[in-house]
Structures are given as C-alpha cells and as structure tokens.
Amino acid sequence: MEHVTQKQRDEVVAHFKYKGILIDERPYGSGHINDTFLLTFEIAEMGQLKVILQRMNKEVFSNPVELMENIVGVTSYLRERIIENGGDPERETLNVIPTVDDKPYYLDSYGDYWRSYKFITDATSYDKVENPQHFYQSAVAFGNFQRLLADYPADTLHETIVGFHDTKARFATFKKVVEEDVMGRAASVKKEIQFVLDREDIADYFSDLQAKGEIPLRVTHNDTKLNNIMIDNKTGKGICVIDLDTVMPGLAMNDFGDSIRFGASTAAEDEQNLDKVSCSMDLFDLYAKGFIKGCAGKLTKKEINLMPMGAKTMTFECGMRFLTDYLQGDVYFKIHRDGHNLDRCRAQFKLVEDMEKKWYTMQDIVKKYSNS
Ligand code: ADP
Ligand code: GN1
Ligand code: MG
Numbered sequence: 001m002e003h004v005t006q007k008q009r010d011e012v013v014a015h016f017k018y019k020g021i022l023i024d025e026r027p028y029g030s031g032h033i034n035d036t037f038l039l040t041f042e043i044a045e046m047g048q049l050k051v052i053l054q055r056m057n058k059e060v061f062s063n064p065v066e067l068m069e070n071i072v073g074v075t076s077y078l079r080e081r082i083i084e085n086g087g088d089p090e091r092e093t094l095n096v097i098p099t100v101d102d103k104p105y106y107l108d109s110y111g112d113y114w115r116s117y118k119f120i121t122d123a124t125s126y127d128k129v130e131n132p133q134h135f136y137q138s139a140v141a142f143g144n145f146q147r148l149l150a151d152y153p154a155d156t157l158h159e160t161i162v163g164f165h166d167t168k169a170r171f172a173t174f175k176k177v178v179e180e181d182v183m184g185r186a187a188s189v190k191k192e193i194q195f196v197l198d199r200e201d202i203a204d205y206f207s208d209l210q211a212k213g214e215i216p217l218r219v220t221h222n223d224t225k226l227n228n229i230m231i232d233n234k235t236g237k238g239i240c241v242i243d244l245d246t247v248m249p250g251l252a253m254n255d256f257g258d259s260i261r262f263g264a265s266t267a268a269e270d271e272q273n274l275d276k277v278s279c280s281m282d283l284f285d286l287y288a289k290g291f292i293k294g295c296a297g298k299l300t301k302k303e304i305n306l307m308p309m310g311a312k313t314m315t316f317e318c319g320m321r322f323l324t325d326y327l328q329g330d331v332y333f334k335i336h337r338d339g340h341n342l343d344r345c346r347a348q349f350k351l352v353e354d355m356e357k358k359w360y361t362m363q364d365i366v367k368k369y370s371n372s
Contacts, residue, residue: 002110004035004055006112015106018051019043019241023187024051030227031243032333033057038119044299050119051097055112056105058331064113067159069073071115071244072096073156081148091120123230123239128268132286133236137264139231139287141238142221142255143294149219149289150298154249156220163256164222164246171196171203173263173323183329189342190222190322195349202278202352205309206251215303220250225262255312256291260284260311261318264349270344277350281358284311284368285365292369302367305371308362319348 020043028038035055078093097116129135229245264283267276322345325332
C-alpha cells in the first residue's frame with residue numbers, strides 16, 4: 001500500500017470525533033498488517049489523552065466495512081460481559097471512537113479506510129516474553145476471550161479473510177506460487193520449499209478431522225500472538241485482547257498454537273541465528289495451563305490433546321505463508337529488510353523441527369491437563 005502522507009492523515013484526523021489539540025502523532029507498534037499511529041491530544045485544563053489511529057490494510061481485508069461490523073459487534077458484546085463481571089470496559093476491550101458522522105470507520109479521499117480506538121493506558125504489548133508470568137497471563141486472557149465469546153452468534157460474523165487458517169488450501173496456494181515463481185526466487189530456496197512439500201500431512205490434518213466432524217468450530221481470535229494482548233503494567237494480567245480483525249469461527253487448537261509459535265520460541269520471529277530458535281517446553285507447559293484455565297471447561301478432551309498439533313500446524317502454516325510471500329515479492333507482510341520474510345520463514349521451520357523432536361514431551365504436557 002502507498003505510504004501515508006501528512007496531508008492524508010490531517011484529512012483523516014479531522015473526520016474523527018476527537019476533542020482538544022493534536023500535539024503529537026507517530027507511527028506505533030510492530031504489527032505486520034495495518035498502519036498504526038499513536039496520537040496525543042491536549043484537552044484544555046484536563047491534560048493529555050492518547051488514541052490509536054489505524055489505516056486498515058485493504059489489500060489484506062477486502063471488505064473493511066464488514067470487518068468493522070464484526071469489531072463493533074464483538075466489542076459491544078464483550079463490553080456487556082465485562083460490565084456484568086464487574087470489570088472495566090474502558091480497558092478490558094477495544095473501544096471504537098466514531099467519526100463525526102457516527103460511523104466506526106472513515107473512508108478517505110484516497111480510498112483508504114481508517115478506524116480509531118481509545119488507547120489502553122498503563123499496559124504493554126510485548127514482542128517477546130520478558131517474564132514467563134506475562135506469557136501465562138496472556139494464555140489465561142486468550143482462553144478467557146474464547147470462553148466469553150462461546151455463545152456469540154457466530155453466523156453474524158463475516159469471514160474477513162476467507163480460508164484464513166485453512167492450512168490445506170494454503171498448501172495448495174503455496175505449490176501454485178512455487179510453480180509460477182514470479183520473482184525467480186524459487187531456485188535459491190529449494191531447501192525451504194522441500195521442507196513444506198515433505199509435510200503435506202500437517203496441512204491436511206485438521207481439515208480431515210473437521211470433515212469427519214470430530215472437532216468443533218468456535219468463535220476464535222485467530223491471531224493470538226503475544227503482541228496482540230495488552231499486559232497490565234501494575235498487575236501483570238492480560239488486561240485486553242486486541243487486533244480483532246480476524247475474529248471468526250475457527251479452531252481452539254489454532255488459537256493455542258499461534259501463541260506457542262510466537263511466545264514459546266526462545267528467539268524472535270525473525271531471528272537469523274537459527275541456533276537460538278527452539279520451542280521452550282517450560283513456556284509450552286505454562287501456556288497450556290493458562291489457556292485451559294481461561295477456557296474454563298469449554299474445551300473437549302480431544303481439543304486439549306490436539307493442542308501440540310495446533311502448535312505445529314500454526315508454526316508450519318505461518319512459515320509457509322512467509323515463504324509464499326517471499327516468493328511473491330513481499331506483497332503481504334510488511335518487511336523491514338531484504339530477505340525479511342525468508343528469515344521469518346526459516347525461524348518458523350526451525351521451530352517446527354524442534355517441535356517434531358519434542359513431540360512426545362508436548363503430548364505428555366497436555367495429557368496432564370486433559371486428565372485433570
Ligand atoms: P496489526 O494488525 O498491524 O498487528 P494491531 O491492531 O495489532 O495491528 O496494532 C498494532 C500495535 O498497536 C499493537 O501490537 C499494540 O502495540 C498497539 N495497539 C493497538 N491498539 C491499541 C490500543 N487500543 N491501545 C494501546 N495500544 C494499541
Ligand atoms: C500478522 O497483524 P499481525 O501482525 O498481528 C498476520 C498473522 C500472522 C502474523 C505473523 C491478518 O499478524 O496471521 O500470524 O502476522 N495477520 C494477518 O507475525 O494476516
Ligand atoms: Mg497485531
């Protein structure tokens with residue numbers, strides 16, 4: 001997508017129901033998809049107030065209007081549940097700031113869609129596990145999120161990205177992209193391509209079980225990496241689940257698995273030194289414990305026993321998506337250096353290999369919880 005200009009942002013800012021004088025604006029966060037800005041306003045004698053402003057990625061989300069319908073629906077629902085439970089709805093769910101026309105998004109004169117959220121104060125979104133307790137608390141919060149949405153009317157949700165975690169379909173796309181090789185990069189990544197082709201069984205696994213009706217579809221988050229949760233600076237609790245663009249019917253194991261991929265790794269998602277990349281069994285255990293606690297009895301024994309498969313599937317799928325994007329010329333994920341998507345892909349595949357080595361340990365860990 002085109003770079004956001006100051007002129008464009010000025011137009012957008014003027015169309016939201018903001019109060020006060022804008023005193024600071026800066027790019028914010030490390031998401032791979034949307035363009036996020038932090039704005040600070042000065043409101044007369046009342047002091048400063050921060051808000052998040054985001055340009056939605058319309059190449060990734062082809063229907064931003066439906067997407068915002070999902071977000072308004074889900075956040076209003078969560079707001080009621082949070083109030084019932086005596087929580088703070090200003091901090092425990094996203095709050096959409098409307099436009100001057102009372103819409104949840106603004107379509108600017110460049111054809112881009114924007115939205116704005118109240119900034120969640122006194123909380124941090126971590127790119128890496130700095131304290132294992134944060135990871136545990138993020139697990140409880142993601143589990144809790146799924147539990148709170150268990151009775152949400154799933155048929156009212158739009159599928160914002162069709163086949164988002166259809167790993168089988170992504171495998172088919174990958175093969176096509178390798179054949180087309182539009183950038184002429186395939187010859188230089190033969191080893192990585194072979195890694196994917198050797199593991200078609202992973203891509204098919206959940207899809208086959210779903211076809212047999214053995215695993216339920218639930219309302220899930222589908223992008224449960226650690227930086228999509230705000231951790232309260234004082235209590236260390238997972239205060240708010242953010243990045244709700246992909247809340248859709250999905251599999252509990254995949255929500256579990258994507259958190260493991262990102263948070264239980266001993267290195268960053270884009271680590272170049274693969275010797276540093278492994279899947280920590282201590283963190284895996286901690287997350288399993290927290291997630292199952294957060295879901296509070298809503299998961300079946302089968303779903304719990306399949307959690308290691310969720311971790312392997314999500315890591316494999318994400319690595320394959322990074323490689324697909326590398327082969328297509330880095331058109332999907334934001335990159336910050338040459339070969340960034342390839343680095344990300346290699347780190348994911350190193351993790352998959354490590355999970356394959358630790359497979360029985362992972363199984364034993366979840367069995368401990370499914371039997372309790
Ligand atoms: P992306 O889809 O690009 O990952 P996110 O919605 O996750 O976009 O936002 C990017 C980052 O911005 C988050 O990781 C988080 O650090 C920050 N952020 C987003 N929304 C809020 C909010 N309401 N309050 C505080 N920080 C936020
Ligand atoms: C993207 O939006 P963000 O940065 O939280 C991606 C996820 C990937 C993740 C890899 C909509 O997440 O699916 O797992 O990057 N989101 C979308 O870091 O494609
Ligand atoms: Mg994000």
